[in-house]
Amino acid sequence: MSPEEVKARGWKELDIILITGDAYVDHSSFGTAIIGRVLEDAGFRVGIIAQPKWDNPEDFKKLGKPRLFFSVSAGNTDSMVSNLTPGLKPRDKDAYSPGGETGLRPNRAVIIYSNRIKEAFPEVPIVLGGIEASLRRFAHYDYLSDKVRQSILADAPADLVVYGMGELQIVEIAKRLQAGEDIREIRDIPGTVWKMEVKAWKELKKGKKTAKEQNGQEQDKREQKGERESISTAEGMARDVAEGVAESSGEFFKEYIEIPSFSEVSQDKADFANAFRKYFMEQNPVTGKGVVQPHPKTVIVQNRPMRPLTEAELDHVYELPFTGEAHPFYPEPIPALEMVKFSLTTHRGCFGGCAFCAITQHQGRMIASRSIESVLREAKKLTEKPDFKGIINGVGGPTANMYAMGCKSWEKKGACLDKACLYPVSYTHLTLPTN
Structure with a gap:
């Protein structure tokens, strides 16, 4: 997006x-497009800086200072997966760059982008999101x-991470900042x-x-001395914990569990595995605790x-006015778009529980599906594109055969974390699509 496009609007x-x-x-199919459209739909003025040069902060200044915050993502994949092969050799093609060109994003893009933003606008809040931030939210x-x-979040100069599918979180953050809330006080939004x-x-x-209690005592001392109130960052954060998260340590630990620390998991593989198991068991929006x-x-x-989004919410997101095209600025096609341009997303999530896959850590184990009517409306729009050749080449989600599947226990318990729903036994609570 250019300054001229901002003025044109x-x-x-x-x-x-x-x-x-x-x-x-x-x-x-592109996360930044979804987040941008969802925020725009909520009434916010949104700009996008794609693949900025990162050797200095100048590219991050070209749209000016945002009134509320910057949101930073490495893109649809982890930046190091985009840049490097499993043998740590540079890839010869980047599917998410024009013409497949490489070298247009740094390794550890989220951290580097955040540092450049902080150099340019030190007072503006930074919210991290996308797959790179989601899967690196704990020691890893x-x-x-x-x-x-x-x-x-310990390495980047950012304020919050939005993990998982972020539509609800990012709009809530924007609304609360719009209302004048300090980002350091936003501590209660699920999925952050x-x-x-x-x-x-x-x-x-x-x-x-x-x-x-400590802040109250300190305030009393200042008032007795006739000093002007001044609360340090540490005291302010302590007050935030006491007033915003829990009235006491006992109440806090009813809602949150502790996992092995960075110092422990970085030195002991058993602690690392234990930390992962503990936080994995809390990835349940119904019964899960904070970690x-x-x-x-x-x-x-x-x-x-x-x-997860409801059917109506998911329908609304996917029927926002996406053009389905790359920005006209690019002289060459984006290879990743060519693969999905005539495809349809029908659902999100997976309850399969495969050990090698991280989809449950990002999209969750509860299936969220669009209505058939919504999918058909989007399919009709695809057929009206001038370059449509008669084939919709993909219909599904991360797990194509789980569309509209559910479980009778999800509403009260969420997805079971201690079993696979399909193998070795198909559980009787599993519900299948009826049409």
């Missing part, structure tokens, strides 16, 4: 700017460096990850004085997952 400033490591394609094994790295001060965490762990992982200089707090 009659906008003097943008509310939100999305940064992506992919070329911009206005198609519902990093294939490139062959070691365990910190949570991406935030940072807690180490001091506040230690106070919760000890279960002695709550941060609220806390201490790091040396911060504490990573994941709220429980966001619920």
Whole structure:
């Protein structure tokens, strides 16, 4: 997006700017396009900077300073997967870049983009999202460096991570910032990850004085001395924990569990496996708890997952006015678009539980499906495109054969995390599509 395009829409400033490591394609198979359209549909003025140069902050300034926040994504895939083969050799093609050109995004794109934004606009909030941020939200094994790295939120100068499918979270964040709320106070949205001060965490762990009580005592001392109120960052965060998340350490730990710390998982494989198992078991939007992982200089707090979209919500998202085309700026086609241009997304999620797959950590184990009517309406629009050749070459989702499938227990318990629904036994609670 260019400054001229912003002016052409009659906008003097943008509310939100999305940064992506992919070329911009206005198609519902591309995460940045969905988030941009959803925010626009909610009434926000949205700009997009695709594949910015990252050696200095100048490219990040070209649309000006957003009124609310920057949202940063590496794109549809992890940046290192886009750039490198399993043998750590540079790939000779990037499917999400014009003409398949390589070298248009850095490794660890989310961290690098966030640092450039902070250099350009140090006071503007940064929200991370997409597959790279989602799957690196806790301490994780990093294939490139062959070691365990910190949570991406500990390494990037950002305020929040939106994990999983982010439509509901990103709109809620935007509305609350629009209403004047400080991003450091947004601590209760499901499907988000935030940072807690180490001091506040230690106070919760000890279960002695709550941060609220400490702040009250400090305030009394200042008032007695006639000093002007001044609350430090650490005190402010402690107050936030006490007032916004829990009234006491006891109540906090009813809603959150602790997993092995970064220091533990980086030194012991058993602790690493235990940490993964613990947070995997909480990836349930109905019964899951929040998850806390201490790091040396911060504490990573994941709220429980966001619920899946309803059928009506999913229909609405996929029927937003996507053009289905790459931005006209690009002189060459985007290979990834050519693969999905005449395809339809019918559903999200997977309850298969395959050990090698991370889809449940991003889309969840509960299936969210569009209505047949919505799918047919989109199919009709595809047939009206001038370059349509008579074939819709893909209809489905991450698990093509799970469309409209469900479970009688999902409403009350969410997806079962201790069993596979299809093998070795097909469970009787499983419901199949009726038409």
